[in-house]
Amino acid sequence: MATTKKNRTQVTKNKESEKKPKLTGDGTKKEIKEENSVFAACSFTSLGLHPTLCEQLRERMGFEGPTLVQAQAIPVVLSGRHALVNAATGTGKTIAYLAPIVHHLQGYDKRIERSDGTFALVLVPTRELCLQVHEILQKLLHRFHWIVPGYIMGGESRSKEKARLRKGISILIATPGRLLDHLKNTSSFLYTNLRWIIFDEADRILELGFGKEIQEILDLLGSTKTGLGDQENTVPRPSKSQRQNLLLSATLNEKVNHLAKISLEDPVMIGIDDEIMLPTSKIRFDHSDSDEDNEDKHSNKIPAVGAYKVPVQLIQRYLKVPCGSRLAVLLSVLKNLFERDPSQKVVLFFSTCDAVDFHYSLLSEFHFSSSPQTEEGNRPKFLGCKTLRLHGNMEQEDRTNSFQAFKTDKSALLLSTDVSARGLDFPKVRCIIQYDSPGEATEYVHRVGRTARLGERGESLLFLQPAEIDYLQDLEKHGVSLTEYPLSKVLDSFPISGNKNVKKSVFIDLHPWILCLQKALESFIASKPKINELAKRAFCSWVRAYTAHRGDLKRIFMVKKLHLGHVAKSFALKQQPSLVGKSFQNQTKKRKRFEKKNGMSNKRRVARVT
């Protein structure tokens, strides 16, 4: 704790000299307002990093100086202490752990070699994050060619990964399932020199149901306090000075407590306010844990649920939309956004892969004119922007292509599930739209965190039905407050039958623009059998996802309150809800049989959705 506080003080003291322009990751200059600054006033060199590494950060990556979280975390990581790092999205946590590791590895008396195996292991929840961290690491290692970066993740060829592991990877980025697979089955994977284990997006790794895998990984690596270090096949537990574990996320909450408890020794807390700290002895990590007396021996403190850190400059709004008008309103909001600024990036979040596929096809093919005189062939595309999609049911190659395209594109709309919610750093995203609500407040924070990164401006819109409006109070509990989006004004701005002066309605679902658009959408879907099929599938998955809300959220997202006819309308379906409902019941039965057969837990089900 002492180290953290000292660094914090140093950062505050130096704030006066913070006014000069900073370079962002993409090399563009910008003024950062002092009160909103994410940058510290010190230099990378003053934090103790090797000059060549500092040069690399500045010249190759365009980073003039550290961010606040880097200024706090780098000295701690360099010191060898275990740490729990909490900082808002987009504040540079990746460099906060990678830079000190590279600093140490390049400085070994005897240069490390591939045959020494793996020194550092970075665990991440998704494949895209795996690729992203690897890309950053490659840049960081440009001048240190003897330190080899590598990744292993689901969806890739196991045999190719085995070959790479056999040759040796110094810093390895991995998703948990595939790592465990190699730990058990790849005998040439050498990790006796392992010194660092990092959990990036620690809470998400656990939420995805990887808790058991993580426990097994830590045991196999001999890195738990209660680990099975004496088992065959495990690495002898290194001394405290040799092994260092780090946990990072913008939303560290009680889900991480268990992991912190089993993997961190006397950790330094970075970015965690004292008010939200509880001694570990006061917290039950899980219901099976009756070992509280032992906890008192370690008087570590870990974070309790509290306020989440959302970038201060982010403008957060909500839209209250009746269920049956959701689709028409969504399309109107998108049209308004891209007409206001055709060259921008927007991410649109859905709860299921099927919903992404349906809306992607719809937006790619839907042509519209509010004037009935316009012939079908002459109607313009409803939305002129480039559209991309990303979800967990796509082929790995398509996933990677979408991910890379959205990174480099100057203007595009990305339709995605929560697979994009964590850690992904798409430059210059201007707006986040949460069409399907995120459920847990943590997920809200990470979704909106794809914009307003590193002090840039950004906007977020959350769709809620009138019956779901209490969700705003749930967010308030975590210090997140939203204001209402001026929907009527936006809807009034659209011409109806080429006429801007039509009598407008105060009710969204009776607004002439919405009525006209809804009618066109329903005719379009009825005339396209393939998209119609996608709409029905998306409808079924949507209702299923709605039923999956957990705990307190069930009170807000009540399936019983859903009017299935209106839900069908939000997929532009004219069918009777009972017809659609029947196919939903069949699908639900099929899913339940599948899950029973495969012994899948609740948490796994959430993972399958993304």
Ligand SMILES: Nc1ncnc2c1ncn2[C@@H]1O[C@H](COP(=O)(O)OP(=O)(O)OP(=O)(O)O)[C@@H](O)[C@H]1O
């Ligand atoms: N010192 C720096 N100066 C300028 N840009 C930086 C600096 N450090 C990191 N960046 C850039 O800031 C952006 C955000 O960094 P990063 O993805 O590590 O954030 P994060 O805190 O891990 O976000 P999330 O919580 O969403 O995962 C990246 O584009 C990165 O290149």
